[in-house]
Amino acid sequence: MQINFKVRGVEAVQAFMRSVPYGAVKVALKAFSEYIVGDTRHGLRHPDPYKYASRAAAYGSTGATFENGAPVPDGYFSAKQFRYVAKITHGFTDRGPHRTGESTRAWQAVPRNDGYRYTLKNDTAGGYFTRDEKRQARQLANVGWRKVSAVVAANYIGGIRAAVAAVKKFLKSK
Numbered sequence: 343m344q345i346n347f348k349v350r351g352v353e354a355v356q357a358f359m360r361s362v363p364y365g366a367v368k369v370a371l372k373a374f375s376e377y378i379v380g381d382t383r384h385g386l387r388h389p390d391p392y393k394y395a396s397r398a399a400a401y402g403s404t405g406a407t408f409e410n411g412a413p414v415p416d417g418y419f420s421a422k423q424f425r426y427v428a429k430i431t432h433g434f435t436d437r438g439p440h441r442t443g444e445s446t447r448a449w450q451a452v453p454r455n456d457g458y459r460y461t462l463k464n465d466t467a468g469g470y471f472t473r474d475e476k477r478q479a480r481q482l483a484n485v486g487w488r489k490v491s492a493v494v495a496a497n498y499i500g501g502i503r504a505a506v507a508a509v510k511k512f513l514k515s516k
Contacts (some may be wrong), residue, residue, distance in 0.1 A: 352495075368458060373504045375462065392490055448466045475490060
């Protein structure tokens with residue numbers, strides 16, 4: 343699964359890019375894109391603070407039933423899923439893959455059109471379910487993961503500052 347995101351419609355960013363001298367546009371776009379991708383302190387690589395939210399709050403009643411007709415507790419899609427989670431809770435089976443931060447570190451800015459366009463992308467399934475605009479899992483939204491557009495909106499001013507600094511450095515070196 344892949345997430346691709348293009349910055350469009352952010353008037354402040356577009357106005358800034360129009361004001362940059364043509365030869366420095368590549369430098370500005372690279373700096374802006376790298377800032378949005380970020381690190382552990384800001385951007386897409388910054389994991390959002392975790393807060394608890396139950397599956398029942400995210401998914402409610404699914405209408406699933408056990409073999410005897412009793413309803414499956416809220417938040418579970420099937421009796422099989424409920425039994426599996428119960429085994430994990432009581433220590434009868436391993437939880438499976440543990441949180442590694444791989445999907446957070448997988449964000450990258452990929453240059454296109456000889457550096458005049460950048461695509462921000464994440465090829466991991468975790469990135470898809472945590473940050474995608476249309477397919478973000480409801481529980482992940484409830485526990486605090488922001489969508490890509492919200493992260494960009496929170497970081498574009500810093501991205502413009504990084505681009506200005508990169509353009510000044512570029513122009514000073516010429």
